[in-house]
Amino acid sequence: MYQATFAGVGRGLFDVALTHTGVDPLAFNEALLLAGASNWGQIDDFLVLEADDGSHAGAAGAYLSDRQDLRPLTAEGFEAVSGRLGWSPDAARAFWRAYVRAFGLFGDSPQLAQPAAYVIEYLAVPEALRGRGHARLLLEAHAERARANGHAQIAISAMFGNAPALETYLRCGFREHARLGPERFGGAFPGVTRLVRELEPASGGQAPFRLPPRMTA
C-alpha cells in the first residue's frame, strides 16, 4: 500500500500530512486498514500474490467509486484512525489540515472522479520482483473479480512520474481517460493519469465465479 504511491514519486500518499505527527507512514497505513478506514480498499479488497516460498510478491486493492466521498480517507475514517493512534487534538488537526490540502475539503471534487465504478488502487510489486508479469496477474485477478460482480469496466490511476506503471497498464488493456496535473490538486500532489479498461463479458452458461478475498499464485 505504501510502496504503491512511493514508486516513481518518492513519497507515500500520506507522508506530507504525517510530517508533524511523528507517526511512521507504515504504521499509519496499518492503522488505516485495521480501523476499517481505508476508503480506497479495505483489507478484504486486497488481492495478494505469494511466491512459491510464501513470500509476498505483490498486492493490489480495489474499491467502488459509487460513493459520495472519494478521498482515500473520509472525515469519519479519520476520527477512527486518529483515535486508534492516540493522536492529540493538535496532532490530529495538523494532519487533517495538510491532508485536505492534497485531497480537498469535500470528497466529491471532480479531481477525484473515476471513469469506472470498480477502481483498482494501491497496486505494488516488490522492487526486486518487477518485470516478471506480477502486475498483470494482479490486474487480471481484479478484472475477474470485477466481472464476477457484474462490472463492465475497471479503472486505475498512474501517478505522474511513475512511467513503468503507466506503461504496464496500457499493455494490460487500459486506455487513457484523463490526465490531471498537479495544479488540479493545489500543487500538493504530483498529478495522475486516469485509465479505464473495458471487460470482456463472462462466458455464458457458467456460474459466476467469485474470487476469495485473498488470492494466492
Add this chain to the structure above:
Amino acid sequence: MTLTSADLSRFIEDELAVDAEIDEDTLLFSTGLIDSFSLVSLMSYIEDEGGVRIAPGDVKLENFDSIGRILAYLDRVTADA
C-alpha cells in the same frame, strides 16, 4: 470576533478572484463555482476570525456550500460551546 457575510464574501473574492456575484445563498462548491482544493484556507480563516474549532466531520457541503450555511454553522457551533 463575529464573522459577517461581508467578511466571508470579501475573503472568498480576494482569495480566488471570483468574477461572479456572491450572495449568502450562492452555492459555492457544489455548483463548481469554487474548487474545494483551492479554498482550503477558508477553514483557517473561519477558525481564526470566527474563534471556533471546526471538526473534520463538520466539513460538509450542508455546512459550507454557501455563505449563509457557513454563518448558520458558526451560530450552531458557538451556541453549543
